[in-house]
Amino acid sequence: MRRIADRLRTLAAAADTDALAAELTLVVSTDPAAVVGELVVDCANAVAARSSPLGVEDVFTVFVHDTGGRPVSIDDLEPGIRAALRAIVAELNGDSGARDAEVGLAVAGSSLEALRAITHCLRWSTDLAAGGALPAFSCSLPD
Structure with missing residues (x-):
């Protein structure tokens, strides 16, 4: 699955939308959890590489806000996106069971x-792989 996750990132970075759409269709119909797991680890590794080392009592958290900067409850996100974001935080905090x-x-x-x-x-x-400052993670809110 590592190879597939890398291929998706390459296609996304190249803006090869036709090939990306075909690859995503295949992923959704085969083993989406394995690919999401790889992408979650990629995200967590990129965030950790840009963060100060955590102390024993420290944990990573996230703050969700709308485009106007107003706080939004993480529970207002679509369930799959909310779970993916929580998986990244779990990976950052070293909790592989919660991540999975x-x-x-x-x-x-x-x-x-x-x-x-x-x-x-x-x-x-893909945004994190671009380097530079940590980007804001954009999320879709349900209607």
């Missing part, structure tokens, strides 16, 4: 919901 559980939840819905989780993780991973 959240990855499973991220792709547990319909194929469309799994696709949304994959594309969000892919976008976050």
Whole structure:
């Protein structure tokens, strides 16, 4: 799955939308959890590489806000996206069991919901791979 996650990132970075769409269709129909898991680890590794070392009592957290900067409850995110974001935080905090559980939840819905989780993780991973300052993770809010 590492190879597939890397290929998705390469296609996304190259803006090869036709090939990316074909690859995403294949991923959703085969093993989306494995690919989301790889992308989650990529995101967590990129964030950790840009962060100060944590002390024993420190943990990573996230703050979700809308485009106007107003706080939004993480529970207002679509379930798959919320689970993917929580999986990244779990990985950052060294909790592989929670990461795996959240990855499973991220792709547990319909194929469309799994696709949304994959594309969000892919976008976050691609943005983080670009380097520079930590980007804000964009998320879709349900209507």
